[in-house]
Amino acid sequence: MRLKKGNKKMDIIAIGRACIDLNAVEYNRPMEETMTFQKYVGGSPANIAIGTSNLGLNVGFIGKVSDDQHGRFIATYMAGKGVDTSKMVADQEGRKSGLAFTEIKSPSECSILMYRDNVADLYLTPQEVDEKYIREAEVLLVSGTALAQSPSREAVLTAVAYAKANDVKVIFEIDYRPYTWKSEEEVSTYYTLVAQKADIVIGTRDEFDMLEGKEGGDNQDTVKELFKYEPEIIVIKHGVEGSFAYSKEGKEYKANAYKTEVLKTFGAGDAYASAFLYALFNEKDVETALKYASAAAAIVVSKHSSSEAMPTVSEIEELINNQSQ
Numbered sequence: 001m002r003l004k005k006g007n008k009k010m011d012i013i014a015i016g017r018a019c020i021d022l023n024a025v026e027y028n029r030p031m032e033e034t035m036t037f038q039k040y041v042g043g044s045p046a047n048i049a050i051g052t053s054n055l056g057l058n059v060g061f062i063g064k065v066s067d068d069q070h071g072r073f074i075a076t077y078m079a080g081k082g083v084d085t086s087k088m089v090a091d092q093e094g095r096k097s098g099l100a101f102t103e104i105k106s107p108s109e110c111s112i113l114m115y116r117d118n119v120a121d122l123y124l125t126p127q128e129v130d131e132k133y134i135r136e137a138e139v140l141l142v143s144g145t146a147l148a149q150s151p152s153r154e155a156v157l158t159a160v161a162y163a164k165a166n167d168v169k170v171i172f173e174i175d176y177r178p179y180t181w182k183s184e185e186e187v188s189t190y191y192t193l194v195a196q197k198a199d200i201v202i203g204t205r206d207e208f209d210m211l212e213g214k215e216g217g218d219n220q221d222t223v224k225e226l227f228k229y230e231p232e233i234i235v236i237k238h239g240v241e242g243s244f245a246y247s248k249e250g251k252e253y254k255a256n257a258y259k260t261e262v263l264k265t266f267g268a269g270d271a272y273a274s275a276f277l278y279a280l281f282n283e284k285d286v287e288t289a290l291k292y293a294s295a296a297a298a299i300v301v302s303k304h305s306s307s308e309a310m311p312t313v314s315e316i317e318e319l320i321n322n323q324s325q
């Protein structure tokens, strides 16, 4: 599938959370002993909006942030990165933006401590989703976490319905984060609902297991089931072991992870989705798109942040050229 850059006023509109990341400045130490954190914009769909904007796509964002210093920091930072924030709303009920403290114990032992009680992003309402805005985009990028609770859940389902009614492609980034979901049955129900309507579904093997409500699922079974519905491309990531893309016409592609000096592992998926979309918008085939995605992810895992570390096209291409897989 090729996406047409410049075909519509916007190439991509992302919907979901835009939050604050506070990343440990002192590495290789548990959170209890970490004294300094650096602030960045975070949240998977915000990172993807920033990542794709960095790569030259025309990107907008729909979401709700706190009406305070953090919310203003998020909106100003994203606008500064070229993201259209005209449909980003500030919560009027005093709800806060989510905070994600990251612990970097070792390159392979990273975790995120979430402060997300009653967060503003999960209070986006269907009335705050504008059909005219979505109609102007080639792609609507949906983050699965935004389906965790009402009214954000209904806001996202409304956005998907507007996209389907207006010939806007839906890309579903499963983005499973256990916090805020009430039960695994709910996860499976809402993920399945959106995945069946999406044109492209991207997730890790574990995330597809959540969607299917089982453990140890098999990629072939996953794609056989989802290709009965709308999806044309399904991307299944297996961490450092690489990733696979499957097309509805029966083709299968694999990309290995690129070698890099890993600092922390989070942010990989957002860089991956950003570069995958960039490549499809720039007339690359799926196999090449997987390489761009994997190279972008390798760059971000070697750096301190997710949003601020999103690579440029030349950084991605340099890594691909230096490490032919």
Ligand SMILES: Nc1ncnc2c1ncn2[C@@H]1O[C@H](COP(=O)(O)OP(=O)(O)OP(=O)(O)O)[C@@H](O)[C@H]1O
Pocket (backbone or CB within 6 Å): 204, 237, 238, 239, 240, 242, 243, 256, 257, 258, 259, 260, 262, 265, 266, 267, 268, 269, 270, 272, 293, 294, 295, 297, 298, 301
């Ligand atoms: N240690 C690593 N070194 C190089 N590349 C990596 C590493 N870990 C992940 N990647 C790349 O990033 C891609 C996505 O990683 P992963 O499967 O962990 O996604 P994710 O869980 O969505 O990421 P995130 O932690 O951001 O949520 C992988 O397919 C791989 O190409």
Ligand SMILES: O=C(O)C[C@@H](O)[C@H](O)C(=O)CO
Pocket (backbone or CB within 6 Å): 019, 020, 021, 041, 042, 043, 044, 047, 100, 112, 177, 266, 267, 268, 269, 270, 306, 307
């Ligand atoms: O909100 C989150 O899920 C954490 C993010 O803020 C963080 O940037 C990350 O883990 C990226 O995937």
